Amino acid sequence: MLTRFVRIQLAIFAIVGIIGIIAMVLFYIQLPTLLGIGRMTVTLELPATGGLYRFSNVTYRGVQVGKVTAVALTANGAKATLSLGSSPKIPANLQADVLSVSAVGEQYVDLRPRTDSAPYLRDGSVIAMRDTTIPQAVGPMLDQVNALIKSLPKNKIGQLLDETFQAFNGAGYDLGSLSDSTSRISADANDVVDRTRALIEDTGPLLDSQAKTTDSVRTWARSLAGISDVVATDDSRLRTVLQNGPGAADEASRLFEQIKPTLPVLLANLTTIGQIGVTYHPSLEQLLVLLPPAVAIEQTAGPFNHPEGWSKGDFSFTVDDPPICTVGFLPQNMWRSPSDTSDIDTPDGLYCKLPQDSPISVRGARNYPCMGHPGKRAPTVEICNSDKPFMPLAMRQHVLGPSPIDPNLLSQGIPLDDRVTADQRIFGPLEGTPLPPGAVPRGTPPGPRGASPPPGTLGAAAPPAPSSANMSTQANDFPSIAPLDVAPPPAVHRSPAPPRPPAVINGGPSQAHPSSFGTKASQTAPSIAVTPYDPRSGRYVAPDGKLYQQSDLATGSAPKQWQDLFPT
Template sequence: MTARVHRSGRARLIEPVCRILLAAAEFATRRRLAVSTIGLALTLVLGLTYMIFGALGVDPTAATTTVRVQLADSGGLLPGQNVALRGVPIGHVAAVDITRDGLVATATFDAGTRIPAGGHVAVKTLSMAGEQYLDFEPDRDGGPYLADGAVIPVANTSTPAPLWKTLTSMEGTLAQIDPARLAGIIGELGVGPEGPRKLGEIIDGGTFLISTLDSVLPQTVSLLRDSRTVLTTVADAGPGLREVATDTDSVMRGAAGMNDGFRTLVGATPAMLTTIDAVIADNSPTMVQLLGNLLTVGQMAYVRIPAFQEFFFPRGRAGSTLGALADEAIHDGGIWGIVSLYPRPTCDFDHPRRQPSRPDLPLPYLYTSCPDNDPSVLIRGARNAPRPPGERDPAVAPPGREQAQASPTPIGPQSFPLTYGGPPPTDPPK
C-alpha cells in the first residue's frame, strides 16, 4: 500500500514536466521555420561572441597602452597587424597615419605588458609574402618602461627595404651578368645527375656568404669605401703601372736569358749555406763577442747617418755619388777620366821630411789635416763632414800630439826585422 502511494506521488511530479515538453514539441512542430530561424540566430550570436572575445581576445573592459612609433616609411605595415615584444605578439597596430616628416604607427597593447624604454623598433616580415609586424627590441630588461602616449623617434626605428629599392639595387648586378655565360653554366649543371645537388650547394653557399656579410655590414661598407679610394688611386696610376709592367717584362726576359746562371746559383747555394753554417758553428764561442762588436759598429754608424747621407747623396748637386761615378766615368763601353792641367790648390802638411832614399816603410802620422782654413778649399774634406754633436774633429790633432804616429807593426814569431844595408841616406833639400 505504501509503495503504491509513493509511485503515484512520483507520477504526479513528472506529469507536469512531460506535459510541458509535449506542448513545446507540438509548438515547434507547428512552427518549425520560426524555431529554425531562432536557433540559427542564437548559433550565430554565440559563434561571433566566441570569435571576438575568445579567439581574437577583444576585451572592451581591459586597459590598454598606446605608443606612437615614427617611421621613415611604412615598410608594408598596415593597421590591424601584430605588435610583438622580441617576437612574441602582445597587441596590434591601431593605425598608420601620414605626417609631415614621414609616418606614425600607433601600437596598442595590454597595459599589463611593460616594455622597457629605449632600444630599437623594427618593421619585420614573417615570410617573403609579406605579413609585416611591428617588433619592439629593447636593449635592457628593467625600467623605465614605455608609458601610455610615448613616442619612439624615427632614429630608433627601421623598416625593411622595399621591393623597388631591392630591384633597383639588383639592376646593376644583373647588368654585369652575361646571359650567354649564365646559360652555359645552367646547361653544364643540367648535364650530369649531380647538377641539382651542385646548384643547391651554390645557392646555400651564396646564402651563407650574404648572411655573413650582413652580420658585418658596417665593416663591409667601410671596406667597399676604402676599396673605392684604393682603386681610384690605382686607376690614376695606370700609366705608371703600364711602364712598370713593361720594365718588369724586360727584366723577366733578361732573367729568362740567365736561366742557366740561376740554376748554377741555386745548385751552389746549398753547399754555400752548409759552409756558412760550419763557419758559424766553428765560431760560436766568439759569436757573442762578434755581435757585441757589431752592436758598437751599428751605434757609431747610427750617429753618423748624416755623414753617410752627405757622402752618398750630397746636397750640393742632384743624384748620388755612386750614380755620378757610374754616369760620368763609365759610359760608351769604357771608363773615362778627365785630366786637368790647370793648377789646383795644394796643401803642405806640417810634418818633418824624411830622406827619400831610405828603403824602409815609415810609420804614418795620425793627424794629417790640411792647415789651410780657406772655406773654398777641401769643402768635401773630413773637416766639413757632418758629425755627431760635441764630437771632436778627428783630423785635427789634440794639443801636443801634432807629430803622433801610428803604433809599430808587431813582429810575429815567423818574422824578424831586417837591418838597413844600403847607401847612407841623404837629407832632403832645404
C-alpha cells in the first residue's frame, strides 16, 4: 500500500516526465517539422551537397526559419528538401547559399532575398540551381598546396624563404594598401560573381592549350628575346616615344572628350547599318562574287594589255528606245536648262511610277526586289513591309499635255503643271494619253456610210457658208475620195482633168485608200475612209461628199520657246 507521499512523488515524476517528453518531441526531435504540421516544403536544387546534411538549419536574414528534412542525389547534382515556417513570408526571388558555421564543417542554408515584394515561397516551390551556391571545398585546395610544396627541392626551401623575406621586408604599408585594394576588388567582383566564375572556368581550357603548345611558347619566348634586343638597341628612340607619349595620350583624351556626346549616337546608328547589311546579305554576297571578274574584265580591256596601247571595247548608242520615263518626276515646266549646272534640292520620292510590267524604265526603282519579302518588288521599304502591292500613278505615259497629278509632289509644296487649267481642272488622265479627235475607239461597231456625227460631238466640224465662191472653187480641187451619195455643190465648169492618184497634197506621196476605191456607193463599203486635209485652211471632204472647214484653228505663230510646242 503506497502512502500518500509516495503517490504525490509518482504524480510529480509522471508530470515532469510527460513535460520532458513533449519538449523533446517538439524542440529536439522537432516532430512538427518532420510531420509538416504548419509548415511548407520547398525544394532546393544544388550542383553538389556542399557538406549539407539532414536537420541542417535554414536561416532567413540570420534568423532560423526551418530545417533541412532530406538530402538526395539527382541526375544533375543534388537536391535538399527544406521545411519552412509559414511566417514570415519569404520572397521567391532570392539567393540560397550553403555556408559553414565553423571550421568543423557545420553547414546551414542562408536565404538572401533580392526583393521584398511578391511572389513569395509557397508549398511546393523550387529554388533553381542558378540561384544557389555551395562553399568551396577546402580539402582539394590543401592537396594542391601540398603537391606544390612537394614539387620544390628541399634544399631550396630555405633559400625561397630568405628571398621571400627580402622581397617583403619593409613593405608593410604597401602590403596593407595591396590588401585594401584587393578587398575592394573582391567586393566589386561579388557583384559580378557569375561572370567571374565563368572566367575562371574558361581559363582551364586556355591553360590546357598552353600546355599542349609548349614548343610554340618556347619559340615565342625566343622571339620575345629578339624583340628585347631590338628595344635595347633602340633605347634612345624608345625614350623619345615615352617622352612624347603622354602628350599624344592627352590629345587622344581630348579627342575622345570632344566626340563623347556624338560617339554613342554614331555607334547606335551603326546598329541600323548592321541590320541593313543582314537584310541585304545575299546582294552583298553576289556583289563580292561579281566584283573581281568585273574588275578583271576592265583590266583586260585596258591599254596595258594590248600591244598597240589602245583600249578595246564595243559601244552602242541608242536614243529614246525605249523612251525615258516622265511619270512620277517633276512636271515639264520645272525642267531646268541643260546649261544650269547648279546644285539644288529635289523632292523626295522621284522615280518612275508606271506599272511594273511597263517596258519603260524596267530597271527603275519600282522594280527593286524586296529582300525581306522574296517575290515582291517595290520602290520603298514601306511598301515592301506593307501588305499592299505597288500602285502606279498612271497606266501609260502621256505623249503630250500636262502630267498626271502626283500627290507626293503636292504634299511637298510642288505646284501643278502650268499647263493645267485651274478653272476646268484639266490634267493628264490616269488612263494615259486620250485618243485623238474623231478617232473611233477600238471595238466600236461600224455605222452607216454617209452619216455625219451628231452636232456637239468630238471631231464634228461646222460646215462653211454656202455663199462662199472661193469655197466652191476650191472644192473642185479635191478629188472624190469616197463615193458621194449627195451631189456636190455647184462649181465653176473647168476642162476635165485626167485621172490622177488620190490625195496628193503639197507634192507628198499618195495617200492610202480602202480597197473599195472607185466602186459604186450602193456596194458594201468598209467602215474606214481616208480623206485629204489642208492644215493651212482647215478644209477637208467628209465621207458624205461635202466639203467642210475647221473653224476653230489656232492662229499661225512660230513658237518662241520649247514649251510652246506642247498643247495647253
